[in-house]
Amino acid sequence: MTDCIFCRIVAGQIPSAKVYEDEHVLAFDDIAPQAPVHVLVVPKQHTAASAQDIREHDAELLARVFLGIQKAAAIKGIHHSGYRVVTNAGPDAAQTVFHLHFHVLGGRRLTGHFG
Numbered sequence: 001m002t003d004c005i006f007c008r009i010v011a012g013q014i015p016s017a018k019v020y021e022d023e024h025v026l027a028f029d030d031i032a033p034q035a036p037v038h039v040l041v042v043p044k045q046h047t048a049a050s051a052q053d054i055r056e057h058d059a060e061l062l063a064r065v066f067l068g069i070q071k072a073a074a075i076k077g078i079h080h081s082g083y084r085v086v087t088n089a090g091p092d093a094a095q096t097v098f099h100l101h102f103h104v105l106g107g108r109r110l111t112g113h114f115g
């Protein structure tokens, strides 16, 4: 998907501040951080546009994404202090990039902002 910004980041066509990478997952700093630590964790494969598109065959990949979230949190040093994982799906969640991704937010005590 060459018109997908996260596919282009995965392909190295758009620069990103890489936090963690393995065969299946890429984690990089969000360009507009909403917390002292704000990392995006994406499956490299454009398997789903959002959480709403996840299918049975994505189950293993999803587990790998969450292992990547743990790795990114450890690299950023927030694995003990804690963090919030958020995924936006669709218009009412204000999703802007339609390549499944998870926001990992931490580095300060987060308050209960869920809109």
Ligand code: AMP
Binding pocket: 005, 014, 016, 029, 030, 031, 032, 033, 040, 087, 088, 094, 095, 096, 097, 098
């Ligand atoms: P969402 O609103 O859940 O679709 O989140 C998309 C996120 O991607 C936003 O938090 C943006 O700040 C972030 N974003 C957009 N373009 C880039 C980029 N080139 N590098 C890093 N983060 C980006």
